[in-house]
Amino acid sequence: MTKPILYITRKVPDQIVKKITSNFDVRMWEYEDQPVPRNVLLQEVRNADGILCLISEQIDKEILDQAKRLKIISNMAVGYDNIDVLAAREKGIVVTNTPDVLTETTADLTFALLMATARRLVEASDYIRNDQWTNWSPYLLAGSDIHRKTIGIVGMGRIGHAVAKRAKGFDMSILYHNRNRNRNAEVELQAEYTDFESLLRNADFVVSLVPHTLETDQLFNKEAFAKMKSSAIFINASRGKVVDEDALLHALHTKEIKAAGLDVFSTEPIRRDHSLVKLDNVVCLPHIGSASVETRTRMLQLCIENLEGYFFGKGPKTPV
Structure with a gap:
C-alpha cells in the first residue's frame, strides 16, 4: 500500500520524524530557523496528501489551488488565521489545530x-x-x-x-x-x-x-x-x-x-x-507564547495524532 505523502514546512526533531516514517512518506523543509520559501511550498503542496505547518506559513487560496491531492492541514498552533479555512472547506480539506496543550x-x-x-x-x-x-x-x-x-x-x-x-x-x-x-x-x-x-x-x-x-x-x-x-x-x-x-x-x-x-x-x-x-x-518578545520545550513537543505530537487519526484511525482529534 502506498504511504500518504506528508510535507512538513519546518525541520522538526529527527526522533519525531523516525516515528512517523513507517506510516508516511515524509518530505520536509530542512531548516528550523527559517520558513519554507513560498515557491517551494507551492511546488511541494502539489504532491502532498497532508501538510504539517506552522503559524508562519500562509496557506491561502493560491496554495490550496495547487493542492490536487491534499486532504488535511495540521496546523501547529491554536489560531488558524494563517489558513483560508473557507477555501479549504470548499475543497473538502480538513484543518486541525492544537488547542488545550499550550x-x-x-x-x-x-x-x-x-x-x-x-x-x-x-x-x-x-x-x-x-x-x-x-x-x-x-x-x-x-x-x-x-x-x-x-x-x-x-x-x-x-x-x-x-x-x-x-x-x-x-x-x-x-x-x-x-x-x-x-x-x-x-x-x-x-x-x-x-x-x-x-x-x-x-x-x-x-x-x-x-x-x-x-x-x-x-x-x-x-x-x-x-x-x-x-x-x-x-x-x-x-x-x-x-x-x-x-x-x-x-x-x-x-x-x-x-x-x-x-x-x-x-x-x-x-x-x-x-x-x-x-x-x-x-x-x-518574538512570539514565544507557547515556547517551552515540553509544550512545543506536545503540540507537534498532537499535529501528528491528527494526521494519523485522519489517515489510519477514526478521524482527527482536534478539527477546526
Missing part, C-alpha cells in the same frame, strides 16, 4: 510579560549590561505594582481563564470581556463580566487574548487607547493584527498609557529598527 504555558508567558513590563525588568537588565548602575536611589527604575490592581482580560477563553487564575494569586480584581459569558471564571475566580469600554476605563492592565477575526481586526485602536487610564499597561499575547500599531505608538509617545508588553506584531518578524522596539516603555 494553555498553561501561554498563560505563564502572558503573566510574565505583564510582570516584566510593569516592573521594568528588561530595562533594568539592560541598565546593568550598559554599565549605567553607579549608585542606588529611591526611585531608580521604579515600576508599577501588580498586586491588588485590576486586570482587564479581553478574550476569556482557555488562556484568558488561566491568566485570570494567576491574577487571582496576586489579589487582583478581574474584569473580562468576551463574546460569551464565562460562568466558570465568574464563580471560580469572581471575575466580573463587563462591556469593552468599561473594561478599558477601569483596568490597570489591559490584556488582549482574542483571536484575529474581522470583528477583532484593530480592536485596540486610537479610540480604545484614549479610553484607558494614563497609568494603564497594555499586554498583547494574542495576534498582532488586533492592534493598530500606529495608534499604540501614539498612545505611548503621548503618555495616554504608561507602557506595553507585546509578544505579537502586525507583521512578523520585526527588526530592531521597529518603532515600538525603540521605546523604553515597551517590552517586545
